[in-house]
Amino acid sequence: MKYTEEHEWLRADGDVYVVGITEHATTQLGDLVFVELPDVGASVSKDDEIVVIESVKAASDIMAPVDGEITEVNTDLADDPSLANSDPLGKGWFFKIKPSDTSQLDGLMDEAAYNALIG
Amino acid sequence: MSDLRQTPLHALHLSMGAKMVPFAGYDMPVQYGLGVMKEHLHTRAKAGLFDVSHMGQVIVLGNTFAAAARGLEGLIPVDILGLGLNRQRYGFFTNDAGGIDDDLMLANRGDHVFVVVNAACKTADIARMKAALEPAVTVTEITDRALLALQGPASEQVLATLDARAAHMAFMDVATLSLNGVEAWVSRSGYTGEDGYEISVPADAAEALARTLLDHPDVEAIGLGARDSLRLEAGLCLYGHDIDTTTSPVEAGLTWAIQKTRRGGGDRSGGFPGSAKILHQIENGASRKRVGLLPEGRAPMRDSVPLFDAEDSADPIGTITSGGFGPTVGGPVAMGYVATQHATAGTTLYGELRGKRLPLTVTKLPFTPANFKR
Known part of the structure; x- marks a missing residue:
């Protein structure tokens, strides 16, 4: 697993990466009630705001962790945003991305570095 | 620190x-x-x-309840004099433009009026009451x-x-x-x-x-x-969002809180800030109204989202003032102000969210039925 400073996790799945948000993030956000996912096939750039998530109280954005193409999105999550709260590392995944520049992955954190970040 | x-x-x-x-x-x-x-x-x-201890609790005390009530009626367009012993009413301070400077609760507690005001406004509210009522009537914040x-x-x-x-x-x-x-x-x-x-x-x-x-x-x-x-x-206003210094009680759908005795032709008609404008609006209607809004999709639409009467129209006809997810409703709910001709329940309007216009329906408030002990 790799992590971003924006509290996303990335898990390799063949030549694509599955992306979600960490338990720390969902705890901070509270109960999610709405998720808007990107279009499958979209080309995105690192730091583009590609997902909108809303908790009962507030809206926030999730940014693309790397440049790449969106290969799949979790439609179950759009139907039931609470999956991100109940199973953030599993059924609560957001999208899969095929990186166009795998060297960008080197700049991401490993689990130890992420745990140090969130204290 | x-x-x-x-x-x-x-x-x-x-x-x-x-x-x-x-x-x-x-x-x-x-x-x-x-x-x-x-x-x-x-x-x-x-x-x-x-815990709502941040709100302001104020005792307004005159020689009689009536003295305190009459004093407050000069600031608040509510029948306070006619408030029965041990009864409470909703009210608001109005301003000279006919807007609302804060909303509040008033209770007849025998020898005094007990007033509860919003935390963010309490300093100004207490100063306003002191300036208008003292020394004949005393205004004491309960801290x-x-x-x-x-x-x-x-x-x-x-x-x-x-x-x-x-x-x-x-x-x-x-x-x-x-x-x-x-x-x-x-x-x-x-x-x-x-x-x-x-x-x-x-x-x-x-x-x-x-x-x-x-x-x-x-x-x-x-x-x-x-x-x-x-x-x-519950369709209740949040001061600073759904009502503020620029929204009149009539626009806000709060005319019910202004009893007949304070309206045109009443025994104690007017006599509060902005009364000419507010009483005129009660007779003739206002050009905008606060309405409930039910977004059709799942996306919450929150404060400041502009509202349009069509997907392609140029100018907004209103704005959302409160919105979010309603857990009991099980979906997004909102309220806001729209031009009166668009305020009929059932009207489809469009909120502009992240560059897209999404439909919502003008809906009677409250979204969940009130459950009071009458």
């Missing part, structure tokens, strides 16, 4: 693991362990305990009492275990009860659309009373997050 103020229940909030946020100058609990969604649903199902709200259908049963007289109060009654051996000034009212009570108790007795109430199996601590979603579903 924080200069946020603390309520008498601050240590209790911390001990329960509340997530604290700054609100109106106070360090307040936005949610506890249950989270906003479950806290909201629990309040509608059983009972929730809220040594906490204010708790117990809300939800189980509230009566819970509070009656401490003082059986709680069960005999009707909606908008006030009474002095003895709770845990301390004198409590109680009203049967609240800000959730549910039955319930607001309870003013001495600050040094507040934590013990809160713990006693929380020990009841039906009661959970509820934060400001659920307080906001509960009042939004």
Whole structure:
């Protein structure tokens, strides 16, 4: 697993990466009630705001962790945003991305570095 | 170093693991362990305990109740003189432009009027009352009492275990009860659309009373997050969002709070700031109105989202002033102001969200039926 400073996790799945948000993030956000996912096939750039998530109280954005193409999105999550709260590392995944520049992955954190970040 | 103020229940909030946020100058609990969604649903199902000690509690005292009431009627377009003993009414301070400077609750407690005002406005409200009423009538902020709200259908049963007289109060009654051996000034009212009570108790007795109430199996601590979603579903205005210095009571749909005796032709017609404009609007209508808005999709639409009458029209016809997810409704809910010709229930409008126009339907308020003990 790799992590971003924006509290996303990335898990390799063949030549694509599955992306979600960490338990720390969902705890901070509270109960999610709405998720808007990107279009499958979209080309995105690192730091583009590609997902909108809303908790009962507030809206926030999730940014693309790397440049790449969106290969799949979790439609179950759009139907039931609470999956991100109940199973953030599993059924609560957001999208899969095929990186166009795998060297960008080197700049991401490993689990130890992420745990140090969130204290 | 924080200069946020603390309520008498601050240590209790911390001990329960509340997530604290700054609100109106106070360090307040936005949610506890249950989270906003479950806290909201629990309040509608059983009972929730809220700390609202940040709000202003004020005693307005004249030689007689009538003297204090008449003085306040010069600031507030409500029949205060006709308020029965131990009864409460909703009201608001108006300004010369016919807008609302704060909303409040007024109670006839025998020799005085007990006023509860919003935390963010309380300094200005108290200064306004002092300037207008003193020295004939005195205006005293009560700073040594906490204010708790117990809300939800189980509230009566819970509070009656401490003082059986709680069960005999009707909606908008006030009474002095003895709770845990301390004198409590109680009203049967609240800000959730549910039955319930607001309870003013001495600050040094507040934590013990809160713990006693929380020990009841039906009661959970509820934060400001659920307080906001509960009042939004109930169609109740939040000052600074749904009503402010630029919205008139008529535009806000609060004409019901201005009794006939204060309207045109009434015995004590007018005599409050902005009365000419407000009474004219009561007779002739206003050009915009506050309405409920039900987004058709799942996306919440919040404060400041512009509203259009068509997907491709150029100019907005209104704005959302409060919006979010309604846990009881099970979807997004909102309210806002629209031009009067678009205010009929059933009208489809469009909110512009992240560059897209999404449909919503003008809907009668409240979104969830009121559950008061009449």
